Amino acid sequence: xxxxxxxxIQLDLLKELGNIGAGNxxxxxxxxxxxxxxxxxxEVSLVSFQEAMxxxxxxxxxxxSIYFRVDGSLPGNMLLMLPLTSVKFILDFLxxxxxxxxxxLDPYQTSALTEIGNILCGAYLTALSNFTQxxxxxxxxxxxxxxxxxALSLPLIQMGEIGDKALLIKTTFTHGGKDVSGNFFFIPEIxxxxxxxxxxxxxxx
Amino acid sequence: xxxDKSVIKVGMAELSVSKSPDTLKTTGLGxxxxxxxxxxxxxxxxxxxxMLPDSKSARQATxxxxxxxxxxxxxxxxxxxxxxxxxxxLIAKIAGGAQMFSFAGGSEIMKIGHRNIEAVKEDLxxxxxxxxxxxxxxxxGRTIEFDLDTGDLSIRSVDNGTKIL
Numbered sequence: 001x002x003x004x005x006x007x008x009i010q011l012d013l014l015k016e017l018g019n020i021g022a023g024n025x026x027x028x029x030x031x032x033x034x035x036x037x038x039x040x041x042x043e044v045s046l047v048s049f050q051e052a053m054x055x056x057x058x059x060x061x062x063x064x065s066i067y068f069r070v071d072g073s074l075p076g077n078m079l080l081m082l083p084l085t086s087v088k089f090i091l092d093f094l095x096x097x098x099x100x101x102x103x104x105l106d107p108y109q110t111s112a113l114t115e116i117g118n119i120l121c122g123a124y125l126t127a128l129s130n131f132t133q134x135x136x137x138x139x140x141x142x143x144x145x146x147x148x149x150x151a152l153s154l155p156l157i158q159m160g161e162i163g164d165k166a167l168l169i170k171t172t173f174t175h176g177g178k179d180v181s182g183n184f185f186f187i188p189e190i191x192x193x194x195x196x197x198x199x200x201x202x203x204x205x
Numbered sequence: 206x207x208x209d210k211s212v213i214k215v216g217m218a219e220l221s222v223s224k225s226p227d228t229l230k231t232t233g234l235g236x237x238x239x240x241x242x243x244x245x246x247x248x249x250x251x252x253x254x255x256m257l258p259d260s261k262s263a264r265q266a267t268x269x270x271x272x273x274x275x276x277x278x279x280x281x282x283x284x285x286x287x288x289x290x291x292x293x294x295l296i297a298k299i300a301g302g303a304q305m306f307s308f309a310g311g312s313e314i315m316k317i318g319h320r321n322i323e324a325v326k327e328d329l330x331x332x333x334x335x336x337x338x339x340x341x342x343x344x345x346g347r348t349i350e351f352d353l354d355t356g357d358l359s360i361r362s363v364d365n366g367t368k369i370l
Binding site: 052060062065067103147148149 | 307
């Protein structure tokens with residue numbers, strides 16, 4: 001039963017991994033919007049499904065979620081969540097389009113947004129994969145503009161098939177002018193977590 | 206004295222029972238299914254936020270009984286009988302089971318919403334609970350509130366507004 005708590009050293013390691021991955025992604029985003037993107041210290045938690053839901057801010061807030069299934073030797077899920085203000089900024093920046101109907105994005109807008117997701121997720125995973133010497137392959141991206149909790153339910157359900165808790169690594173990024181902000185969620189499977197820990201010699205013995 | 210009306214929040218993989226004038230609420234149902242059972246005569250009911258179809262497919266024993274359709278519905282019925290509800294009076298309403306993300310091709314896990322709906326319907330049938338209303342499937346999230354005074358289930362989604370079942 002995967003129900004142990006995280007030791008401080010494991011927590012530190014996961015935070016550092018979150019930092020490395022999200023840092024790389026933030027650098028990629030910085031170069032896309034030609035401005036500095038700031039990162040907050042990652043939050044790492046091994047939580048119940050309801051507590052994981054609370055991580056997205058609760059009360060059915062509407063966000064753009066770009067989801068990736070991650071396969072390879074460190075399997076898991078990645079979710080990039082962008083508030084609608086960020087989506088508006090990014091689409092305006094990339095496509096010079098100010099009028100955006102969020103409930104019905106046109107194919108160009110959808111494609112631009114999923115491509116941003118692709119670049120950021122790719123940057124995140126490349127950093128993680130280089131650091132850990134493990135292979136990680138993201139699926140094609142899938143986009144949903146809907147309640148954050150509803151979007152998070154898919155990766156949580158996948159964790160639910162394995163155990164009663166989910167391991168969440170959440171990193172928040174912000175732009176100085178607050179035009180762009182968002183969250184990266186990396187949700188490694190338990191097996192991936194154990195592999196990582198043994199790789200770094202911090203097994204839960 | 207009249208009891209104060211309160212809204213009881215049911216979290217993911219959780220369940221709860223109560224009576225009129227309370228309301229049971231769960232937010233952000235995606236592929237999960239919200240199962241509501243109700244006795245109109247006693248004005249007593251319950252709600253479960255089911256994540257997965259079947260506890261027998263679990264890789265290990267679980268202590269989170271609200272997680273699976275079969276264990277959640279069993280527990281709801283048990284708690285309702287403890288409150289003196291006669292199972293014959295119970296009706297059910299369900300909502301959720303969406304496919305939030307679509308991929309070309311699509312893998313099994315993407316269809317989990319559909320599997321959850323099927324499992325919940327089968328389990329209700331197994332217990333001879335009549336399913337009187339449903340709002341399931343689609344590709345969008347739902348927030349639901351179940352009014353134990355009227356038995357109304359209100360379902361809110363981002364693009365489709367609110368409907369009452």
